[in-house]
Amino acid sequence: MTPLQNDLLLRTMRGEATERSPVxxxxxxxxxxxxxxxxxxxxxxxxxxxxxxHLAAEVTIQPVDELGVDAAIIFSDILVVCxxxxxxxxxxxxxxxxxRRTLRSAADVNRLRIADGNDNLQHTITAVSLxxxxxxxxVPLIGFAAAPWTLLSYxxxxxxxxxxxxxxxxxxxxxxxxHRALEKITQSTINYLKAQIHAGADVVQIxxxxxxxxxxxxxSTFSARxxxxxxxxxxxxxxxxxxxxxxxxxxEIAEMxxxxxGLDWHTSPKFARQAVxxxxxxxxxxxxxxxxxxxxxxxxxxxxxxxxxxxxxYIANLGHGVYPDTPLESVKAFxxxxxxxxxKAKLATS
Amino acid sequence: MTPLQNDLLLRTMRGEATERSPVxxxxxxxxxxxxxxxxxxxxxxxxxxxxxxHLAAEVTIQPVDELGVDAAIIFSDILVVCxxxxxxxxxxxxxxxxxRRTLRSAADVNRLRIADGNDNLQHTITAVSLxxxxxxxxVPLIGFAAAPWTLLSYxxxxxxxxxxxxxxxxxxxxxxxxHRALEKITQSTINYLKAQIHAGADVVQIxxxxxxxxxxxxxSTFSARxxxxxxxxxxxxxxxxxxxxxxxxxxEIAEMxxxxxGLDWHTSPKFARQAVxxxxxxxxxxxxxxxxxxxxxxxxxxxxxxxxxxxxxYIANLGHGVYPDTPLESVKAFxxxxxxxxxKAKLATS
Numbered sequence: 001m002t003p004l005q006n007d008l009l010l011r012t013m014r015g016e017a018t019e020r021s022p023v024x025x026x027x028x029x030x031x032x033x034x035x036x037x038x039x040x041x042x043x044x045x046x047x048x049x050x051x052x053x054h055l056a057a058e059v060t061i062q063p064v065d066e067l068g069v070d071a072a073i074i075f076s077d078i079l080v081v082c083x084x085x086x087x088x089x090x091x092x093x094x095x096x097x098x099x100r101r102t103l104r105s106a107a108d109v110n111r112l113r114i115a116d117g118n119d120n121l122q123h124t125i126t127a128v129s130l131x132x133x134x135x136x137x138x139v140p141l142i143g144f145a146a147a148p149w150t151l152l153s154y155x156x157x158x159x160x161x162x163x164x165x166x167x168x169x170x171x172x173x174x175x176x177x178x179h180r181a182l183e184k185i186t187q188s189t190i191n192y193l194k195a196q197i198h199a200g201a202d203v204v205q206i207x208x209x210x211x212x213x214x215x216x217x218x219x220s221t222f223s224a225r226x227x228x229x230x231x232x233x234x235x236x237x238x239x240x241x242x243x244x245x246x247x248x249x250x251x252e253i254a255e256m257x258x259x260x261x262g263l264d265w266h267t268s269p270k271f272a273r274q275a276v277x278x279x280x281x282x283x284x285x286x287x288x289x290x291x292x293x294x295x296x297x298x299x300x301x302x303x304x305x306x307x308x309x310x311x312x313x314y315i316a317n318l319g320h321g322v323y324p325d326t327p328l329e330s331v332k333a334f335x336x337x338x339x340x341x342x343x344k345a346k347l348a349t350s
Numbered sequence: 351m352t353p354l355q356n357d358l359l360l361r362t363m364r365g366e367a368t369e370r371s372p373v374x375x376x377x378x379x380x381x382x383x384x385x386x387x388x389x390x391x392x393x394x395x396x397x398x399x400x401x402x403x404h405l406a407a408e409v410t411i412q413p414v415d416e417l418g419v420d421a422a423i424i425f426s427d428i429l430v431v432c433x434x435x436x437x438x439x440x441x442x443x444x445x446x447x448x449x450r451r452t453l454r455s456a457a458d459v460n461r462l463r464i465a466d467g468n469d470n471l472q473h474t475i476t477a478v479s480l481x482x483x484x485x486x487x488x489v490p491l492i493g494f495a496a497a498p499w500t501l502l503s504y505x506x507x508x509x510x511x512x513x514x515x516x517x518x519x520x521x522x523x524x525x526x527x528x529h530r531a532l533e534k535i536t537q538s539t540i541n542y543l544k545a546q547i548h549a550g551a552d553v554v555q556i557x558x559x560x561x562x563x564x565x566x567x568x569x570s571t572f573s574a575r576x577x578x579x580x581x582x583x584x585x586x587x588x589x590x591x592x593x594x595x596x597x598x599x600x601x602e603i604a605e606m607x608x609x610x611x612g613l614d615w616h617t618s619p620k621f622a623r624q625a626v627x628x629x630x631x632x633x634x635x636x637x638x639x640x641x642x643x644x645x646x647x648x649x650x651x652x653x654x655x656x657x658x659x660x661x662x663x664y665i666a667n668l669g670h671g672v673y674p675d676t677p678l679e680s681v682k683a684f685x686x687x688x689x690x691x692x693x694k695a696k697l698a699t700s
Contacts (some may be wrong), residue, residue, distance in 0.1 A: 162512075163673065168637070168642075169642040215669075248595055248597075266595075266597070266598055291518040292518075323513065
């Protein structure tokens with residue numbers, strides 16, 4: 001293995017003192033980059049890109065070249081695990097994911113397979129290997145998967161939803177069926193993350209995109225519990241848990257054997273630190289809409305964010321994936337502002 | 351004026367000690383009731399119902415008859431104020447509101463009228479008078495309006511949105527234009543609420559449905575500030591502020607001259623009380639999906655909620671509008687559970 005030339009993210013996640021905060025952006029491999037759009041328009045759709053390892057690898061590396069971020073994150077889709085478990089979906093332009101069959105009954109859950117990588121997950125695992133080889137140690141590579149609740153919510157609902165009321169109905173009306181499904185998804189996710197790590201992921205992140213539709217009690221019972229199991233099973237590399245909208249669960253997430261906690265833009269640094277304590281690394285959380293502003297305004301807001309979080313045990317990022325119509329110059333201003341703010345400069349201005 | 355026979359809501363909002371907590375449901379006048387569906391299917395659409403005062407009055411009273419709730423809330427739509435300001439919208443089945451023209455520039459804002467009731471708002475104001483006469487003091491009548499930020503977000507975006515990124519872009523890129531629009535909407539909303547109060551509304555509620563897409567700083571600058579102005583202007587009746595998703599702003603809302611604060615289902619009673627202090631009345635916050643469960647399970651969850659909030663300075667409600675496909679028996683179980691739980695019973699079980 002080539003040693004890492006930029007290991008800032010890994011040192012930060014291990015809790016070591018660092019010269020500055022590392023920076024990357026959720027969805028940095030995507031439509032914000034002209035290089036990505038050029039590849040994407042040659043293909044039939046988003047899933048073709050996910051399922052073509054050499055192209056997925058290429059778009060994974062584009063933001064390292066173009067933006068100079070401190071980490072790459074493998075280009076894939078959280079829902080590939082549903083496909084691998086026997087519940088296929090299509091990704092429709094503008095409409096988002098759509099499942100031909102949904103998961104509604106105990107019989108549906110019984111038919112779910114446990115994914116093990118000998119399935120469509122192989123595409124992403126191959127892409128991880130290719131990225132790792134091509135990067136040759138320039139920056140670490142982040143692998144990822146969805147939290148089991150987030151996958152369940154799509155599988156039951158069959159598409160995106162404002163309320164995910166069908167999925168939540170299962171939690172209230174058939175909790176045993178939901179738990180059976182969540183157990184299978186959890187095992188599949190552990191297998192998938194371990195395969196990514198084996199193929200070369202240096203760090204993994206768990207995305208609980210629909211954490212924010214649950215009540216605190218439901219979140220604890222149907223989501224946090226399974227994320228905890230995943231964190232326990234992944235002891236090879238550092239783990240980040242990002243539960244969007246789950247401000248109420250930050251203390252519970254802080255009890256998990258993970259190294260970092262992702263934050264959305266609703267959570268102030270002070271609120272987050274109070275909830276999680278001193279030791280966990282925090283990651284986030286600029287409002288993605290802030291990047292619509294001028295590069296100067298972005299730099300100012302980013303510098304303020306760095307000041308509020310402090311430079312240690314902190315990874316600069318947005319509070320959600322970067323929006324596709326974000327101007328590239330503002331994205332660059334965000335990255336530059338983090339990389340030019342050293343702890344010393346920070347102290348001088350605070 | 352006929353004196354109120356059931357003034358539990360008003361006594362609670364005035365901070366008086368009461369024999370039990372009052373109960374009503376957001377969207378109680380709506381599709382959960384067969385009586386509502388019968389009227390609705392005779393009409394061309396949702397807006398026809400909003401704009402036909404005697405029918406709007408009829409559906410407002412239906413839940414008082416059918417569910418026995420402790421308050422009526424006028425049947426209308428938050429977006430009627432946009433119409434009155436010169437930005438018309440259609441309500442499309444399943445798709446939600448759709449604006450033919452949107453608000454994007456300073457010139458667009460200049461063209462906005464200040465609503466004063468001599469416009470389409472007259473429909474709702476007439477309906478308020480009719481309800482007040484027909485109720486003849488059985489229960490109090492709640493008037494309502496949206497928070498200015500929520501109306502602005504629809505006017506700029508032109509429809510519902512997962513992110514409201516166009517509306518938020520205006521806040522970051524053209525804050526002066528946004529403030530000009532918010533001032534006009536605030537004045538229109540004050541006029542509208544005063545007209546409702548003059549026509550007979552006993553209480554008013556301000557709905558900030560899209561509070562939850564903003565960062566704490568943006569919320570303070572572009573939403574809380576204008577809600578505060580509305581609360582200051584309305585000194586005739588008690589006011590409830592419900593900012594969905596704005597857990598981070600509870601302390602700021604507690605500083606407003608309002609009597610009650612609505613809570614969504616993410617906010618635990620303990621978190622809310624700590625944030626707002628002892629004096630404000632709290633309202634909420636059962637997860638609307640809890641009502642998909644059996645009447646027995648609903649009664650149990652409701653009793654637990656009453657125990658957690660305590661019986662004083664508390665109005666039982668859901669944490670969001672009741673979903674249209676909720677079984678009527680579970681809605682009734684919710685109302686019954688509140689009305690049968692007296693503080694004495696509560697003390698005995700806690």
